Amino acid sequence: MRHVWSLALLSLALCACQHHQTNSGNDSSADALPSYNNFSPGIVVDDIAQHMKVLSSDALLGRTVGGASEQRTTDYIIQQYKRIGLEPGNNGSWLQAVPYISATVQHTDQTTLDVQTENGTTTLAFGQDMVAGTLDEQTHSALTASPLVFVGYGIDAPGEHWNDYAGANVKGKTVIILVNDPGWANQDPALFHGREYTYFGRWNYKFEEAAREGATAAFIVHDTDAAGYSWDSVRMSWSGARFDLPKSEEGTPRLSVAGWLTTDAARRLFTQAGADFDALKRQAAQRGFTAVPLEATLDTRFDSTIAHGESHNVVARVTGTRRPDETIVYSAHWDHISAPGEPAHGTVDNATGMAGLLEIAEAFAHRAPKSHRTILFIATTLDENGLIGSRYYVQHPLAPLAHTVADINLDMLPVNGPASALAVIGFGQSQLDDYLMDAAHAQRRRVTADVTPEKGFFFRSDQLSFARAGVPVLYARSAATQPDAAPTAGDTMAAHGTFDPEWDLSGTVEDVRALFMVGSRLSMEDTFPQWKPGSDYHRPESMQGL
Secondary structure (H helix, E strand, O other), X not given: OHHHHHHHHHHXXXXXXXXXXXXXXXXXXXXOOOOOOEEOOOOOHHHHHHHHHHHOOHHHHXXXXXXXXXXXXXXXXXXXXXXXXXXXXXXXXXXXXXXXXXXXXOXXXXXXXXXXXXXXXXXXXXXOOEEEEOOOOOOEEEEEEEEEEEOOOOOEEHHHOEEOOOOOOOOOOEEEEEOOOHHHHHOOOOOOOOOOOOHHHOHHHHHHHHHHOOOOEEEEEOOHHHHOOOHHHHHHHHHOOEEEOOHHHHOOOOOOEEEEEOHHHHHHHHHHOOOOHHHHHHHHOOOOOOXXXXXXXXXXXXXXXXXXXXXXXXXXXXXXXXXXXXXEEEEEEOOOXXXXXXOOOOHHHHHHHHHHHHHHHHHHHOOOOOOOEEEEEEEEOOHHHOOHHHHHHHHOOOOOHHXXXXXXXXXXXXXXXXXXXXXXXXXXXXXXXXXXXXHHHHOOOEEEEOOOHHHOHHHHOOHHHHHHOOOOEEEEEEEOOOOOOOOOOOOOOOOOOOOOOOOEOHHHHHHHXXXXXXXXXXXXXXXXXXXXXXXXXXXXXXXXXX
């Protein structure tokens, strides 16, 4: 009860709404940005609103990566870090350079997949039937008479006693894979978490595993319900530049050719090969399934423009007074990609999270007594292009991961008022859930699991990179009060659009305060939260015993 009472008092203290004049900084690079000097040391609606207005304004040119847009965005974040009184987070620098590569398929209107069988040829068109690209930084990609193998869900998961590649020879071949996993297909909670999306269901895992198994190419069969997004989303994301870390950064094998098929295209392909796609799909969801070679080969060729670039994570810190070598990370991504025809402002995704990150930084800077542990604030880049900024960070951490207490991530916070519950995306994985429960109790709220686990939101935001590296994570936001209702965090509320002064940001503030309280409590402790038994993640041996 002592913790609950102290958290409640802290929550009341954060309600202070009196603003004070602060130095906005004199950086000439930030001259074009709107100015606002009346920030509060507490976490309040006016401050959240002001950050959101600037971060989603026309002045920042959509917060796209590169050029003037990135420069103005990172300038604003640095300006705020300086105003707050933080220290640079990267050995005297506010920036951590993040290398990336982009691959763009040329002449997609002329790119096809030609499936050859004894019954003839089936030609699949880019965009309408399939999408394809290279993951291997190749300017020219080609498959000639590549044998096709259906590998079900393409999963090797020893913990689930499941291996779709057992006994199969896919080296140098093209594999066809179903999206999601057998647990979702069967809605069986005892298998791959049932309807909850797992990492084994994600497209990037499937491509990674296919490459590890020696395949040259892989195509995932799209299904809107199973994937959680439409074919249009796949088509658009594969029709332009696709970003990744350079191969040298991760050192894992990558496919020469990868892509997606529509379900209709897969059925045509299987029929041409004398196989029943729907029957094999049902078999693939059952234990004992073995990969099925198809009586077909695949031909394709295309050229890609490969470009190398550099973006930036923006980092700041508050150094701990007693345990400075132990670090709590707060993360939120600054970048945004707008869909065709949508305004490029990204107010909910993710000006909300960035506003929360800056407000939490402000609260820590004014915290009394000062935090015993170091707090690191990371505004990540290229989250929208495969979590590239956070993936790079865990490869090149600015604080040792073995001494990183937790990552608390902010992404797509609500803008439609308060909710009686906080939903943990990835609930049940780590002891940080219990910390959040105490904070929520202080706010007279409760904590729930994600109400739409089948959407796989846990795998679409930066905390995943930390989790995969072994660092316990917390990703939470207001939940709908009805268990069967949609989440309130921006799915339908202007994720891309402009700031609306009529939005009720009181719920945003409540969420940000709760996440601050979790980090504030951790900052004064000497314990390291752990992953819970049965979690999909664990601290490596080098991170144990702290």
